[in-house]
Amino acid sequence: MDMNSINWLAVLVAGISAFVLGGVWYSPLLFGKAWMSENNLTEEDVKKGNATKIYGWAFVLSLIMAANLAMFLADTPAECTGNCAQKTDVTWGTIAGFLAGIWGFCAIATVALFEQKTARYIFINGGYALLALTLMGAIIGVWR
Template sequence: MNFQLINWLAVVVAALSAFLVGGIWYSPAVFANAWMADNKLTSAELQASSKGRAFGFTAFFSIIMAVNLAMFLADAKTDLAWGTAAGFLAGIWTFCAIAIHSLFELKSWRLIFINGGYSVVSLTLMGLILGAWR
């Protein structure tokens, strides 16, 4: 791995893309209602929760994910196709981890696909950004 081949601005943009995907994915127009129902959460509970904590840790972990993926892609031969494929494969990896934890937590398959699907889509987009922006 060659750290000089990592585009750090692309890493930041890739991490921010997870917020964009999450904002759409977990919006009321897409999966918010099903996600809330399967987690047995109400709008009032979400409104009362700490947004700073949730978004702060989300930013922190998104940066770690983007840096980690960028490290795997730190090769002169990395391009858009390989970046996208690597992001997708990383998403499958995390989907499986989410599924394993969720099954032991007795979560529904719908929730597994909602959360795991977000992971696949967001990591695929991260890989696309990192691969394209060399």
């Protein structure tokens, strides 16, 4: 894979999009209260967390997910030396992101089942992974 075929600005924006989506997804506007309830957390418990560590690592991990997805979507052939056609566009990027999100959803669900978590927990966290990766794929695909 030619690392020059990756649009690193798109990776950055895709990573930021997942980070921002997480902020909205886990806010009281959407699933924040349900997520806290499923994890037996209070607002005081959440405030006790090390925000720098939590948000810092969440941002880094979002960037890693975006970079990994971009590597899967980097479809410029190695033998290409000129103006070669690329297969990845917004449609394929979105589909690929969704399919990667299925992996994430299933991984979260598997761990949650062994932790004896509820279906609600699985759909809150797995739904975030599915939507975040779909959004990242769309951004990477449209920005080819």
